[in-house]
Amino acid sequence: MNRVEIEERVIALISETMALPVEEMSDPATNLREDLGMDSMDFVDLLVDLERHLGHRVDRELLVDIRTVGQVVDLVDDLAARRAQADAAEAIR
Numbered sequence: 663m664n665r666v667e668i669e670e671r672v673i674a675l676i677s678e679t680m681a682l683p684v685e686e687m688s689d690p691a692t693n694l695r696e697d698l699g700m701d702s703m704d705f706v707d708l709l710v711d712l713e714r715h716l717g718h719r720v721d722r723e724l725l726v727d728i729r730t731v732g733q734v735v736d737l738v739d740d741l742a743a744r745r746a747q748a749d750a751a752e753a754i755r
Contacts, residue, residue, distance in 0.1 A: 668738050668742060669735045680700060691732060
């Protein structure tokens, strides 16, 4: 999955979690709490959706400093890259 696909999927997940139109979060600087009104329960719902999408658990510590849509995209992109590297390393063995 490339960066654009990850961004589209993350925005769709946030849109579903918050029941808001995708257009409200098209700017990566959109603040999850201040601009979208995301509370701690919404964040947990998003985390569960991300874990389901990624196919593995996400360390909650990674989410502590997440504030914007762009930061969620960066996190998922990084986790996907790590997963791809781990899968490639496993395939070589």
